[in-house]
Amino acid sequence: MLLTRVxxxxxxxxxxxxxxxxxxxxxxxxxxxxxxxxxxxxEWRPLGEQGDADAQFLIGRMYDVGxxxxxxxxxxxxxxxxxADQGDPYAQANLGVMYSExxxxxxxxxxxxxxxxLAADQGSLSAQYNLGSMYMNGRAVRxxxxxxxxxxxxxADQGYAPALYNLGVMYDVGxAVPKDYAEAV
Numbered sequence: 001m002l003l004t005r006v007x008x009x010x011x012x013x014x015x016x017x018x019x020x021x022x023x024x025x026x027x028x029x030x031x032x033x034x035x036x037x038x039x040x041x042x043e044w045r046p047l048g049e050q051g052d053a054d055a056q057f058l059i060g061r062m063y064d065v066g067x068x069x070x071x072x073x074x075x076x077x078x079x080x081x082x083x084a085d086q087g088d089p090y091a092q093a094n095l096g097v098m099y100s101e102x103x104x105x106x107x108x109x110x111x112x113x114x115x116x117x118l119a120a121d122q123g124s125l126s127a128q129y130n131l132g133s134m135y136m137n138g139r140a141v142r143x144x145x146x147x148x149x150x151x152x153x154x155x156a157d158q159g160y161a162p163a164l165y166n167l168g169v170m171y172d173v174g175x176a177v178p179k180d181y182a183e184a185v
Contacts, residue, residue, distance in 0.1 A: 025054060032058075037068020048079065056083035057091045064094065064103075073104025084115065092119035093127040100130070100139075109140035120151065128155035129163045136166070145170070 028043030041062060047055035060079030063072045077098055083091035096115035099108045113134055119127035132151035135144045149170055155163035 025052070028055070028058065037062065041068055048082070051082075051086075053083040053086040053088040053091070056080075056086075057088050057094075060091060060094065064098075073098065077104040084118075087118075087122070089119040089122035089124040089127065092116075092122075093124045093130070096127060096130060109134070113140040120154075125155045125158055125160040125163070128152075129160055129166070132163065132166060 024043050024047055028040040028047075031037070031039035031043060041059065044055040044058050048059045056079050060076045060083065061067070062069050062076075063079060064076035065071065069075075077095070080091040080095050080098070084095050092115045096112045096119065098104055098112075099115065100112035101107065105111075113131070116127045116131045116134070120131050128151045132148045132155070133139070134141055135148035135151065137143065141147075149167070152163045152167045152170065156167045
């Protein structure tokens, strides 16, 4: 009986905490939408420090683009990594970009590939597109048009415009598929 009460109390506390976290995330989004980036950061930072992956990603993004804070790739990388280590596909995809471009870290295509794969396997359209580009151009992998086509198609099937374009180019020039201008268009 006592264990049941303790369990019910713990569940109630967890529900209350999750509602509070959602409200603070929402307050941050509202502030961000009205251009009050410092207020958004004030709402998200405590959540990020407590381990909320969504808040960690959002803080990383603010540092990455310099929105409401001085642009700081090392700080962006730190926040993205915290979210990515919890499985956040957006943070994983952005880490891939940072490693691919050498922003805040030495350029490392193999590390970019690793993060893109993690994000792409969770459905990140930008990561699927970036994997396609890596296979298309033989960056950190053996050039493989069929594999490029597979990743571009995954993102294109969900309407990701850059992947649609590259898929069209592949049909236009006949890479991994028969040359088909009508399909390219």
